[in-house]
Amino acid sequence: MSATRTTAAGASLVRCPSCDLLCGMKPLPPGSRARCPRCGAAIRPRKPDSLARTWALLIAAAIFYIPANVYPVMMIESFGTTSADTIMGGVKELVATGSWPIGLLLFFASFCVPMLKLFGLACLLMSVKRRSSWRPRQRTVWYRLIEVIGRWSMLDIFTLSIMVALLKMGALLTVVPGIGAGAFAAVVVLTMCAAISFDPRLIWDDAGETVR
Amino acid sequence: MNALVDGASRDGGIPEVAVTKQGRFSIIWIIPLIAAGIGGWLAYKSYADRGVPITITFSDGTGIAGGKTQVRYKGLTVGQVDSVRLGSNDTRVVVHATLEKSVGGLARGGSQFWVVRPRIGQGHVSGLGTILSGEYIQVRPGKGARATSFTGLEEPPLIDEDSRGLRLILKTDQLGSLQAGAPVYYREVVVGSVSGCRLTDAADGVNVYAFIEENYAPLVRENTRFWNASGVDVKLGLLSGLDVDIESLRAFLAGGVAFATPDNRDMGTQVSDGAVFTLYREPNYRWLTWKPKIPLGAGEGN
Numbered sequence: 001m002s003a004t005r006t007t008a009a010g011a012s013l014v015r016c017p018s019c020d021l022l023c024g025m026k027p028l029p030p031g032s033r034a035r036c037p038r039c040g041a042a043i044r045p046r047k048p049d050s051l052a053r054t055w056a057l058l059i060a061a062a063i064f065y066i067p068a069n070v071y072p073v074m075m076i077e078s079f080g081t082t083s084a085d086t087i088m089g090g091v092k093e094l095v096a097t098g099s100w101p102i103g104l105l106l107f108f109a110s111f112c113v114p115m116l117k118l119f120g121l122a123c124l125l126m127s128v129k130r131r132s133s134w135r136p137r138q139r140t141v142w143y144r145l146i147e148v149i150g151r152w153s154m155l156d157i158f159t160l161s162i163m164v165a166l167l168k169m170g171a172l173l174t175v176v177p178g179i180g181a182g183a184f185a186a187v188v189v190l191t192m193c194a195a196i197s198f199d200p201r202l203i204w205d206d207a208g209e210t211v212r
Numbered sequence: 213m214n215a216l217v218d219g220a221s222r223d224g225g226i227p228e229v230a231v232t233k234q235g236r237f238s239i240i241w242i243i244p245l246i247a248a249g250i251g252g253w254l255a256y257k258s259y260a261d262r263g264v265p266i267t268i269t270f271s272d273g274t275g276i277a278g279g280k281t282q283v284r285y286k287g288l289t290v291g292q293v294d295s296v297r298l299g300s301n302d303t304r305v306v307v308h309a310t311l312e313k314s315v316g317g318l319a320r321g322g323s324q325f326w327v328v329r330p331r332i333g334q335g336h337v338s339g340l341g342t343i344l345s346g347e348y349i350q351v352r353p354g355k356g357a358r359a360t361s362f363t364g365l366e367e368p369p370l371i372d373e374d375s376r377g378l379r380l381i382l383k384t385d386q387l388g389s390l391q392a393g394a395p396v397y398y399r400e401v402v403v404g405s406v407s408g409c410r411l412t413d414a415a416d417g418v419n420v421y422a423f424i425e426e427n428y429a430p431l432v433r434e435n436t437r438f439w440n441a442s443g444v445d446v447k448l449g450l451l452s453g454l455d456v457d458i459e460s461l462r463a464f465l466a467g468g469v470a471f472a473t474p475d476n477r478d479m480g481t482q483v484s485d486g487a488v489f490t491l492y493r494e495p496n497y498r499w500l501t502w503k504p505k506i507p508l509g510a511g512e513g514n
Binding site for chain 2 (some may be wrong): 013014021022023024025026028029031032033034035036037038040043049052053056057059060061063064066067070071079082083084089179186190197
């Protein structure tokens, strides 16, 4: 290959996502969209509205992050007595009862990871918005990390759903999911969607055509 | 390669994209709007439903746990304990609890709080449910202005003001074997119970607090006579032989109070809460012959 790297966009080329036809891109008049000349599928050089969509999903996730931590995630009803636990309440209880490794894990998986995802995506979005050319490779690694660890936060919800399904012993012991669980699931799903709707190619668009 | 990069002179191999019209509306912003709506609604709801914080001090905090112990009124959960800690001088347990908003009026001057624990005495068992469910805090609302700080009772209050009925004070010199929970009999039918017994303020006698169930309240009139039906009454007579008189086994164990009301023209008017009677050591034989006709209260059949 040649020493100077050529991107598809730099070569004014796009690929049809449906039939894989390579097409030449041309400037679009406002209010119009590109279609594949062969199969008619909509063609977009970049994910459409990537920044706006990611911002929208990210803001929604950030809103849900508050009730996810303020409201109880699960309620344990035993002999008519209900005890409700928030995420941080569970962490505190685990640490206080000596199982601090599990408490630390819960703290990391349920509190830190969603926050880092929100924070990391927001930083990426802002860097793209400001057309930053700062360490595009580093930022791409961040993005991949955010995309990969995102699904692991769902672990809490799976555990909770199994407990809710299994522990149904009437008056003896019943586990009921709280408002916090729904909000937490919304945070995880929305941040995953936000990560997907973000287009990492945007990082490289302003990084200069030839890097390294 | 160069031919490809040059957009003006494309080879026939790479066609141009077709261009069509596009509607311009980003539906994605509905998601954060919905999130903000749900979040705002939750915030408003927790603001609107925020409970009434109260503080209760007890001398003993056994079984009270933050986040678990409930505050109950008439058997319903009306609040929850948030935290329990020692007071500043380490002599009292300070319980911080939150009452639900709708029942915030339970926290008033004169409101009484006590911990319901299993209590087993002679002829008297209560709080058995708490063996499994754990202790809870019972509240009885007072009549004063709203308040937030209370001193908890160490024992359940003597007179159960929650249940409807007639509360009487019976004065006697000696308690005998009477105890809280002892039955009150009318014609050997249990119509109430003894709530508690206390020395009078001057210690010159004993006040027995009796509770008559609502539908039996009309039986108690101004001229009603009360006597102590505790224990066994053994009479040994030359002609009558051995006469053993026990009102009931429960009365035998915990003591009891019986009363009789004179025939209709002598009975007097119905009494109200707090009426004071003398509690005789034993019945006059004439009292046992009284047969007044008294329609019972509307509560009969409950």
